[in-house]
Amino acid sequence: MRIVNVDHLSKTYGHRFNRVVALNDLSFGIDAGEFVGVMGPSGAGKSTLLNLLATFDQPTTGGIWIDRVDLTTMSAADSARFRREDLGFIFQGFDLLNDLTVSANITMPLTFVPPVPTDLDARLQTVSELLGLTQLLTRFPLQLSQGQRQRVAAARAIITKPKLLLADEPTGSLDSLAATELLQYLAKINLETDVTIMMVTHDAFTASFCNRIIFIRDGAYFAEVTRQGSRQEFFNHIIDMEATINGGRRRRGGMDQA
Amino acid sequence: MGAWIKRSWAQHASVSRLMAVVLGSLLAVMYAVAALIDDRPLLRQVSQGVGNTTVFPAALVVLLVVMMLFSLTFLLYLNRLLLTRRDGELGLYRRLGMPASRLGRDLGGELGVIFAAGLGAGLLGGILVSKLLAMVLLRLVDVAQPVGLLVSPPAIGELSGYTVVVWLLLAALNAWYVKGHELLLYSTPDAAKTPTAPLSGLDLLGGLLGAVLLISVVWFAQAPTYWTSRAAQLFGNVWGLLGSLVFGLLAAIGGVYLLFACTLPVGLAKLAKLRWARPASRYLPLMIIVRRLRANRHSLWLTTALTTVTLTVIGGAAVLYQFGQTVVAQNIAQPIVATASGQRLVAQTLAKTPGVTTTPLATKLVAGKVRLRLRSAHDRLEKNLYQVIAQSDYQRIRRQQSQLPAIAVRQDQAVLLTTAEHLYQVGGLGGFDNTGRSLRLPQIGKRLVIKAITADFPLGSSGYFDRGLVVSDQQYAQITAPVVMIYGTHVRGKLAPALEKPLANSTAMDFVALDQATLAGSKVPTVVAKAPGQDYLGRDAISLRRPALHQMNGVFGFVLFVILMLGAVFMVATASILLLKQLAEARNERAAQVTLRRLGMPQPVLTRVIYTQIMVIFALPLGVGAGGAALLIKGLKDALGGHPSQVAGAVFGVYTLVYLVFAWVTAARIDRQARR
Numbered sequence: 001m002r003i004v005n006v007d008h009l010s011k012t013y014g015h016r017f018n019r020v021v022a023l024n025d026l027s028f029g030i031d032a033g034e035f036v037g038v039m040g041p042s043g044a045g046k047s048t049l050l051n052l053l054a055t056f057d058q059p060t061t062g063g064i065w066i067d068r069v070d071l072t073t074m075s076a077a078d079s080a081r082f083r084r085e086d087l088g089f090i091f092q093g094f095d096l097l098n099d100l101t102v103s104a105n106i107t108m109p110l111t112f113v114p115p116v117p118t119d120l121d122a123r124l125q126t127v128s129e130l131l132g133l134t135q136l137l138t139r140f141p142l143q144l145s146q147g148q149r150q151r152v153a154a155a156r157a158i159i160t161k162p163k164l165l166l167a168d169e170p171t172g173s174l175d176s177l178a179a180t181e182l183l184q185y186l187a188k189i190n191l192e193t194d195v196t197i198m199m200v201t202h203d204a205f206t207a208s209f210c211n212r213i214i215f216i217r218d219g220a221y222f223a224e225v226t227r228q229g230s231r232q233e234f235f236n237h238i239i240d241m242e243a244t245i246n247g248g249r250r251r252r253g254g255m256d257q258a
Numbered sequence: 259m260g261a262w263i264k265r266s267w268a269q270h271a272s273v274s275r276l277m278a279v280v281l282g283s284l285l286a287v288m289y290a291v292a293a294l295i296d297d298r299p300l301l302r303q304v305s306q307g308v309g310n311t312t313v314f315p316a317a318l319v320v321l322l323v324v325m326m327l328f329s330l331t332f333l334l335y336l337n338r339l340l341l342t343r344r345d346g347e348l349g350l351y352r353r354l355g356m357p358a359s360r361l362g363r364d365l366g367g368e369l370g371v372i373f374a375a376g377l378g379a380g381l382l383g384g385i386l387v388s389k390l391l392a393m394v395l396l397r398l399v400d401v402a403q404p405v406g407l408l409v410s411p412p413a414i415g416e417l418s419g420y421t422v423v424v425w426l427l428l429a430a431l432n433a434w435y436v437k438g439h440e441l442l443l444y445s446t447p448d449a450a451k452t453p454t455a456p457l458s459g460l461d462l463l464g465g466l467l468g469a470v471l472l473i474s475v476v477w478f479a480q481a482p483t484y485w486t487s488r489a490a491q492l493f494g495n496v497w498g499l500l501g502s503l504v505f506g507l508l509a510a511i512g513g514v515y516l517l518f519a520c521t522l523p524v525g526l527a528k529l530a531k532l533r534w535a536r537p538a539s540r541y542l543p544l545m546i547i548v549r550r551l552r553a554n555r556h557s558l559w560l561t562t563a564l565t566t567v568t569l570t571v572i573g574g575a576a577v578l579y580q581f582g583q584t585v586v587a588q589n590i591a592q593p594i595v596a597t598a599s600g601q602r603l604v605a606q607t608l609a610k611t612p613g614v615t616t617t618p619l620a621t622k623l624v625a626g627k628v629r630l631r632l633r634s635a636h637d638r639l640e641k642n643l644y645q646v647i648a649q650s651d652y653q654r655i656r657r658q659q660s661q662l663p664a665i666a667v668r669q670d671q672a673v674l675l676t677t678a679e680h681l682y683q684v685g686g687l688g689g690f691d692n693t694g695r696s697l698r699l700p701q702i703g704k705r706l707v708i709k710a711i712t713a714d715f716p717l718g719s720s721g722y723f724d725r726g727l728v729v730s731d732q733q734y735a736q737i738t739a740p741v742v743m744i745y746g747t748h749v750r751g752k753l754a755p756a757l758e759k760p761l762a763n764s765t766a767m768d769f770v771a772l773d774q775a776t777l778a779g780s781k782v783p784t785v786v787a788k789a790p791g792q793d794y795l796g797r798d799a800i801s802l803r804r805p806a807l808h809q810m811n812g813v814f815g816f817v818l819f820v821i822l823m824l825g826a827v828f829m830v831a832t833a834s835i836l837l838l839k840q841l842a843e844a845r846n847e848r849a850a851q852v853t854l855r856r857l858g859m860p861q862p863v864l865t866r867v868i869y870t871q872i873m874v875i876f877a878l879p880l881g882v883g884a885g886g887a888a889l890l891i892k893g894l895k896d897a898l899g900g901h902p903s904q905v906a907g908a909v910f911g912v913y914t915l916v917y918l919v920f921a922w923v924t925a926a927r928i929d930r931q932a933r934r
Contacts, residue, residue, distance in 0.1 A: 056856065077860060084858025095853040097542075099549045104541065111538040112859045120536070140456065156857075 003196050004030035009062035011048050022048040024219035035190040035197045037210035045219035046200045055079040067163045088157030088165040092172040094149045096141040103137040106155045127155040147178025167199040171206050183209040208235040266368045278375040280834050284329045285380025290388040291322045292413035304399050321820050332831040337428045362433025373425040398815030400808050465524035468516025471509040478506050479889035484688030519555040523548045539863050543870040561832050565883025568828040573891045575821035576905040581898050582810035590803040591659050591718035592746035597768045600799030601745040613750025621645035622739040623783045628697040633681045641777040644727040648734035655716035662714050672706040675726030679713035680899035700779030717746040720801040766799035833920035844928040851932040869925045876921035
């Protein structure tokens with residue numbers, strides 16, 4: 001079942017004398033349960049795409065449907081409700097609230113609007129077990145390592161049982177060990193909770209944990225690569241595509257991190 | 259420099275405007291006071307009531323100097339707060355190679371623009387506000403005189419000079435700050451990223467200690483006389499009094515500090531764990547308040563102390579002002595109160611005046627003995643002269659003098675009238691009221707039981723030599739004693755000055771001997787026109803309410819005016835400190851607000867979270883400070899005999915309102931920033 005449908009999406013910034021086209025007639029789709037990566041060089045429009053999917057911004061033309069809901073006609077209040085109920089977020093900078101404990105951070109999105117779910121504690125237990133946070137629930141974010149913080153952000157993203165989890169460079173602030181650990185957890189989430197994940201990244205190693213990679217360049221769809229063999233082979237394909245998209249030569253060796 | 263100022267003004271428009279507004283407000287009040295000092299004819303009118311034309315200008319000069327010193331201190335604090343807020347930006351300029359001298363000069367120029375705007379607004383506002391202040395002063399001191407805008411070139415010169423001096427001082431300090439700062443020290447840790455240490459057992463202990471200290475203070479303040487007298491019994495008079503005062507002060511200071519640092523954070527953190535607090539609209543404000551309480555405990559303590567001092571001083575002045583008016587009303591209950599000797603002149607003077615109503619009151623003068631307990635002392639046998647009134651006469655007067663309490667006595671009972679009533683009736687812990695005591699009238703061999711004690715005399719206490727006694731009509735008829743008359747005269751409309759003058763100039767008095775024989779009841783007291791011997795009691799033959807009220811208002815009204823001016827400056831400073839602190843905190847919380855919105859928190863919920871936390875942070879020092887001030891003012895009220903204090907209540911109300919306006923402005927500003 002198609003969960004995300006992006007149709008001839010364009011986004012232009014600036015005024016008529018100084019226009020910047022961030023997205024240019026971009027179309028693609030994501031099926032339910034997929035773990036999709038979006039890659040592209042700097043300025044390709046990855047972050048703009050994520051902002052539009054996350055309802056942080058509105059497209060200039062074109063349409064976006066998530067689970068058959070048209071995001072382009074939503075009011076601000078509807079967008080907030082949609083983000084709260086149907087989307088999960090993992091940001092590069094974790095975006096945790098430092099005044100709150102880990103457990104309060106994780107359950108926060110469920111408490112925005114009454115009624116607070118009666119199974120709140122059960123949900124907290126499930127996601128904290130899934131992400132190995134059970135021992136850390138009473139701590140504060142600044143008492144955790146960077147990797148642990150991003151796992152808290154992941155737990156916060158999935159506790160609402162979202163239809164789509166959006167991850168914006170989730171390993172950007174992590175060392176390689178923590179990044180690998182997080183990506184393994186994301187893969188586990190994708191497999192065990194069947195949540196659809198769309199991850200924006202510029203790193204081939206990170207992207208190799210996905211099932212499919214969509215490449216965009218200059219705001220438009222460029223190509224895509226689907227995982228068929230081992231992760232090493234998938235990683236090689238991604239590197240090849242990156243070389244093509246950049247017009248440069250082939251680089252190898254990133255898989256050593258795993 | 260021009261480009262720098264333009265850029266900085268655009269970049270820091272809100273705080274620059276705020277500083278200019280605060281400076282302008284302070285200068286406006288100071289200008290109005292300076293202009294009043296320069297308006298000699300107006301001050302002469304104001305001083306008429308007290309008959310001294312030098313005291314008021316001198317007091318206003320002292321007020322102006324205090325305002326200038328306080329404003330200087332406050333501006334130094336404000337400037338430092340705003341400068342450290344820009345540490346990162348200044349550090350960047352320095353790291354990019356901008357010379358410290360150039361940076362200091364540009365900062366001085368920027369400050370100059372702010373000060374020039376503040377001075378312009380302040381002088382303009384001051385001229386506009388001067389008329390209002392002059393009207394308030396004239397109203398408070400009970401002088402009717404038209405007044406216009408006060409434009410005083412000397413005051414403009416003085417305030418401009420003061421502003422330039424303060425600007426130069428701050429500019430020099432800023433230049434010194436920039437020059438003396440090591441490059442690496444510029445980046446201060448971001449408050450939002452500073453780890454919040456979890457609440458520990460020590461915080462719980464501190465919280466309990468804070469609660470115990472504050473409860474002790476409140477308990478102590480309920481009956482200070484009782485506790486100090488107990489302490490005096492245990493440790494001697496000097497050490498007991500000193501010890502209880504020092505304990506009260508230290509407990510209040512420490513208790514309030516611990517309240518913000520531990521008691522409230524621990525309490526609120528416990529509250530946040532309840533199921534009730536699960537929705538983010540409750541949980542988030544609670545947790546943010548906990549952090550702010552702990553992070554800002556010093557400034558919260560300081561603003562609480564400032565609030566307590568300001569409200570106590572203003573409220574105390576208001577209590578004194580109303581006390582003065584009440585005392586006059588209790589003393590002279592009708593426009594003219596005269597004795598039999600004075601009534602002749604009154605009747606003669608008002609013979610042709612229409613609308614004159616005279617109320618006579620017959621009293622019988624007897625000596626009496628009673629054993630009474632006095633505040634902070636043991637029982638004491640008191641021998642006094644009493645003017646006895648029949649209950650029916652009392653009821654007759656009460657129909658005109660509504661503040662007289664309702665009285666119903668049996669034949670063996672009496673109600674004691676004394677101006678020192680509050681010394682004989684003490685409420686609360688260790689309280690007593692002396693009712694049921696037996697009063698003996700030796701001259702006529704009667705015993706009466708005191709049913710109640712009051713400070714309200716029919717026609718006012720000025721018509722009495724000492725105490726009064728209300729007895730049943732039957733008892734009154736049986737008392738054989740000299741009759742002493744009191745007359746209350748009411749004139750419809752205002753008494754013409756030409757008629758009032760001869761009455762006011764009258765120096766006639768009545769006297770009665772107070773020798774042992776009279777007090778023992780073996781000699782009948784006799785009213786005479788000249789002071790008899792050494793021991794005697796006297797009363798004015800004619801008492802006029804309006805001049806007495808005018809004189810009382812002249813003194814207490816002026817004191818209230820001075821205190822109000824000072825209080826206004828203190829209040830602006832206190833609220834501004836909180837406002838700026840909250841704006842600085844909000845800047846750090848901007849990222850968290852963005853996260854909450856991204857995660858789907860509806861804007862109305864976020865707005866509620868912001869308003870709740872800001873209102874609570876403002877309300878806490880206000881509430882605690884007002885509580886402390888209320889206790890202190892209650893002490894003052896009790897010492898003055900528990901007179902009503904509606905004016906103090908009104909002052910509290912106005913202060914609260916202004917404070918809440920500051921809170922609302924702060925919350926609205928932060929909410930607007932969060933919406934961007």
